[in-house]
Amino acid sequence: MRPAEDAYGEMMLALLDGRSSPEIVERDDGLIEAGNYNDVYMAPFRRWPPLNRRAMRFVRGRVLDVGCGAGRVCLHLQERGLDVVGIDISPGAVEVCRRRGVRDVRVCPIEDLDESFGVFDTIVMLGNNFGLFGGRLKARRLLRRFHALTSERGRIVAETRDVYRTDDPAHLAYHERNRRRGRMAGQLRIRIRYRLATSPWFDYLMVSREELEQLLAGTGWHLARTLDADDMYIAVIEKS
Amino acid sequence: MRPAEDAYGEMMLALLDGRSSPEIVERDDGLIEAGNYNDVYMAPFRRWPPLNRRAMRFVRGRVLDVGCGAGRVCLHLQERGLDVVGIDISPGAVEVCRRRGVRDVRVCPIEDLDESFGVFDTIVMLGNNFGLFGGRLKARRLLRRFHALTSERGRIVAETRDVYRTDDPAHLAYHERNRRRGRMAGQLRIRIRYRLATSPWFDYLMVSREELEQLLAGTGWHLARTLDADDMYIAVIEKS
Numbered sequence A, B: 001m002r003p004a005e006d007a008y009g010e011m012m013l014a015l016l017d018g019r020s021s022p023e024i025v026e027r028d029d030g031l032i033e034a035g036n037y038n039d040v041y042m043a044p045f046r047r048w049p050p051l052n053r054r055a056m057r058f059v060r061g062r063v064l065d066v067g068c069g070a071g072r073v074c075l076h077l078q079e080r081g082l083d084v085v086g087i088d089i090s091p092g093a094v095e096v097c098r099r100r101g102v103r104d105v106r107v108c109p110i111e112d113l114d115e116s117f118g119v120f121d122t123i124v125m126l127g128n129n130f131g132l133f134g135g136r137l138k139a140r141r142l143l144r145r146f147h148a149l150t151s152e153r154g155r156i157v158a159e160t161r162d163v164y165r166t167d168d169p170a171h172l173a174y175h176e177r178n179r180r181r182g183r184m185a186g187q188l189r190i191r192i193r194y195r196l197a198t199s200p201w202f203d204y205l206m207v208s209r210e211e212l213e214q215l216l217a218g219t220g221w222h223l224a225r226t227l228d229a230d231d232m233y234i235a236v237i238e239k240s
Helices: A007-016 A050-058 A072-079 A091-100 A129-133 A136-148 A169-180 A209-216 B007-016 B050-058 B072-079 B091-100 B129-133 B136-148 B169-180 B209-216
Strands: A023-027 A032-035 A063-066 A084-088 A105-107 A120-125 A150-161 A187-194 A202-205 A221-229 A232-239 B023-027 B032-035 B063-066 B084-088 B105-107 B120-125 B150-161 B187-194 B202-205 B221-229 B232-239
Touching: A007 A091, A007 A187, A050 A150, A050 A221, A050 A232, A063 A072, A072 A084, A084 A091, A091 A105, A120 A129, A129 A136, A129 A150, A129 A202, A136 A150, A136 A209, A136 A221, A209 A221, A209 A232, B007 B091, B007 B187, B050 B150, B050 B221, B050 B232, B063 B072, B072 B084, B084 B091, B091 B105, B120 B129, B129 B136, B129 B150, B129 B202, B136 B150, B136 B209, B136 B221, B209 B221, B209 B232
Parallel strands: A063 A084, A063 A120, A084 A105, A120 A150, B063 B084, B063 B120, B084 B105, B120 B150
Antiparallel strands: A023 A032, A023 A187, A150 A232, A187 A202, A221 A232, B023 B032, B023 B187, B150 B232, B187 B202, B221 B232
């Protein structure tokens, strides 16, 4: 990923440098939105969203943080004395993690995870990072791989959003458009923009609980419990 | 302007409805930025930026507010008992003005101003609205027209930005690109985006004091004084 594509990383580097700005996300139907998540990206544990804090009770053993961003989860787990590896597709984000003190962090897209990373007890995907599963086929392929990469007591702690709980006509039309195209309704094709940088388009998957259980069926995983807050929820997924 | 183009107006309507979001502006070199000006758009006089408040001391007589947005200037001047007409190219913004109580506000691009509006003593262009002069030729043409549309004691109170006071490489490269193309360096070609709406591209002109004085030469106007704050300034322009 070239710097001109690493919009997310450039934004994280600027943030580390004290230059905060809203995060701009474009969807492939033309919808564009800017949100302020910067405070969360760099937040110490005590200032995390409550649901994220609760999720940490389910993290144990050797941990993989998928889409580690600016490293807040890695830093917290390191402090708790856990062995944690962070991965992110963004070279800029990985540089920010290193500068902030994350000990083991690597530039790696989720698709490239393999046995060379060793065995994990918990795989964490907070901040909507369940989305990195992308879509139905990719999710099921990756769930099977995660099964192979985790110990017997393996667990996935992943945050997503029940996007169907909306009455926004733009979102409802987008879900319908996805269904017509044979995609999952909450399979958002988006890209991130930061100043002159534009990320490649990527699929970011949001699922309801029912969809999640369907995705897990036959992968060796099951939904053990959810932690809920409004339309967001965190899934605690365990081996069957 | 169709609703799909009225990004600014859609944003103002949402804001009036309590849905605030950063304003997304795209420049034609690909730069995209999101800023939070919503508090200013709707602000009562006491919460305006200090420079804007000071500028009101120079407003007198019958007033035209060019690019009146959500109507904060019109509302303030009405309260002061002045006769004020607001114009804006955005139907959504004009609707917001009406709902907020602006008595005389019309959908009208700056190019369409003519004698039918009557004679004004002050023309106000706050919130960077000097930019609506667009470029060298359009600015000089409009300045001459403003001369014809104003009384003997006519005055223009316009806010702009000395964009050359920057060390940002993206901005410096953009200025240079403009110069190479025969445009004024601070002639920004931009568009506004709000959710699914995208405005047409338009030129928004930022000038230094020297450039401003060159633009005014021969139009019947001169720069009487400026009110300064960092790289922003408000020009008080009077008849020669």
